Amino acid sequence: MKTYGIICEYNPFHNGHIYQIEETRKQGATHIVAIMSGNYVQRGDVAMIDKFARAKVAVNNGVDLVIEMPVVYSLSSANYFARAGVMMLGALGCVDGISFGSECGDIELLKNAAMASLNTSKPEKIKPLLEQGMSFPQAVQQAIALEHGPIIASVFDSPNNTLAVEYLKAIKLLGLELETYTVKRKGAEHDSLNAADGFASGTLLREMIENGDDISAYVPKDMADLAAEYEEKELLAYFDNLERELLYVLRSTIPPVIAECPDVDQGLANYIFRTGIDSNSLDEFIEKACNKNLTQARLRRILLNLYINTKATDLMIMPPYGRVLAFNERGSEILKAASEKAEGNKLAIPFGTSLKDFVELKKPPINRFADISNRATNLYGLASRNIRPCAEDFTAKIEIQ
Numbered sequence: 001m002k003t004y005g006i007i008c009e010y011n012p013f014h015n016g017h018i019y020q021i022e023e024t025r026k027q028g029a030t031h032i033v034a035i036m037s038g039n040y041v042q043r044g045d046v047a048m049i050d051k052f053a054r055a056k057v058a059v060n061n062g063v064d065l066v067i068e069m070p071v072v073y074s075l076s077s078a079n080y081f082a083r084a085g086v087m088m089l090g091a092l093g094c095v096d097g098i099s100f101g102s103e104c105g106d107i108e109l110l111k112n113a114a115m116a117s118l119n120t121s122k123p124e125k126i127k128p129l130l131e132q133g134m135s136f137p138q139a140v141q142q143a144i145a146l147e148h149g150p151i152i153a154s155v156f157d158s159p160n161n162t163l164a165v166e167y168l169k170a171i172k173l174l175g176l177e178l179e180t181y182t183v184k185r186k187g188a189e190h191d192s193l194n195a196a197d198g199f200a201s202g203t204l205l206r207e208m209i210e211n212g213d214d215i216s217a218y219v220p221k222d223m224a225d226l227a228a229e230y231e232e233k234e235l236l237a238y239f240d241n242l243e244r245e246l247l248y249v250l251r252s253t254i255p256p257v258i259a260e261c262p263d264v265d266q267g268l269a270n271y272i273f274r275t276g277i278d279s280n281s282l283d284e285f286i287e288k289a290c291n292k293n294l295t296q297a298r299l300r301r302i303l304l305n306l307y308i309n310t311k312a313t314d315l316m317i318m319p320p321y322g323r324v325l326a327f328n329e330r331g332s333e334i335l336k337a338a339s340e341k342a343e344g345n346k347l348a349i350p351f352g353t354s355l356k357d358f359v360e361l362k363k364p365p366i367n368r369f370a371d372i373s374n375r376a377t378n379l380y381g382l383a384s385r386n387i388r389p390c391a392e393d394f395t396a397k398i399e400i401q
C-alpha cells in the first residue's frame with residue numbers, strides 16, 4: 001500500500017485532473033486521497049457545483065478518498081490553504097507522498113524556490129521594497145531575485161508553481177517526511193480561455209458551463225452530465241447571485257467586526273466599510289476597492305468570510321477534524337490505516353463521514369468548526385437560482401462505493 005495525497009478544488013473536475021491522477025499512479029501510488037475545498041474555493045468564489053457531487057465525481061474517476069478542507073482554510077491565502085492541506089495529509093499518518101501540478105514540472109527547482117522563499121520572506125528584507133510601492137508578492141519576488149537570482153524568482157511568475165512552493169514550505173515547517181512529485185501542467189495554462197489537446201482550464205470550463213456550451217471534450221462524462229443536470233435544475237452556484245446578501249453584510253457590519261476577519265487589519269476594515277456603504281452594486285464595490293495591495297481574489301475571500309462569519313483566530317488553529325465526503329474500498333483502507341497509526345501521530349485528528357458526530361463531541365474547537373461548516377453550507381444554498389434547503393451538511397448522502 002502506497003498512498004499519495006492531492007490537494008485540490010475540482011471546480012469542476014476535468015481531464016487535467018485525470019491526467020494528474022494517472023501520472024501519480026505511475027509513481028507507484030496504489031491509493032490516492034484528495035483534500036478538497038468544499039463549497040467555497042481559494043480564488044474567493046463559491047464552487048459552481050456542491051462539494052458532495054464533486055467528491056462523487058472524483059471517486060468515480062480515480063480518487064479513492066475525498067476529505068473536505070474546512071472552509072476556514074479554503075477561503076484563505078495560498079500559504080494557509082497549503083498548510084491546512086498538508087496538515088490534513090499528515091494527520092492521516094499513512095500518506096507516503098504528495099502530488100501537485102506546476103507549470104515548470106521541475107521538483108528540484110521548486111524545492112530550491114521553497115527554500116529561497118523561507119530564507120527571504122523576512123520583514124527586514126521585504127519592508128524596504130514595500131516602501132518603494134511594491135505589493136507584498138512583488139516585494140517577495142524581487143527580494144528572492146536579488147538574493148537567489150532570476151531563475152529562482154521566475155518560478156513565482158506562475159500560480160501553480162507558487163502553490164507548489166507553499167506545499168513544499170508547509171512540509172518543511174511541519175517536519176513531515178513526504179515524497180514529493182510534481183506533474184507538469186499539460187495543455188491549457190492556468191486561467192487560460194483557450195483549450196488545447198483535450199485540456200481546458202477550470203476558468204474556461206466554468207465560463208462554458210455558464211454559457212451553456214458543450215464541455216464533454218474536456219471532462220469525464222459524469223461531470224458533463226452533472227453540469228447539465230445542475231443547469232437544468234438551476235442549481236449552479238455563482239458569486240454574483242449573492243449580491244444582495246453581500247451588500248447587506250457590507251452595510252450592516254461595523255469596522256471593528258470587519259477587522260476580526262482573516263487577512264484584515266483595522267485600516268483595511270475602515271477602507272472596506274467606507275467603500276461598501278458608498279457602493280450600490282457588488283461590481284461597483286469590487287471596482288472601487290481593488291488596488292495593487294488588495295487583489296480581487298483577496299477582496300472576494302474577505303467578503304465571503306464576513307458572510308459566513310469566520311475569524312482570523314480560526315486560522316491559527318490546526319484543522320480539528322476531517323470530514324469524509326466520498327470513498328471507495330481503497331479509501332476505506334486508507335481510513336483504516338489512519339486509525340491504526342493515530343496513536344503516536346502528533347498531527348492525528350478524528351476522521352468521519354458525519355458532521356453530526358463531530359457536533360456531538362462537544363469539544364472546542366471541533367464544535368466551532370462544525371458550526372462554521374453548517375452555516376457556510378446553509379448560506380451557500382442561496383448562491384444558486386433555485387435556493388437549496390438548509391442542513392445539507394447533515395442530510396446529504398455520502399458517496400460510498
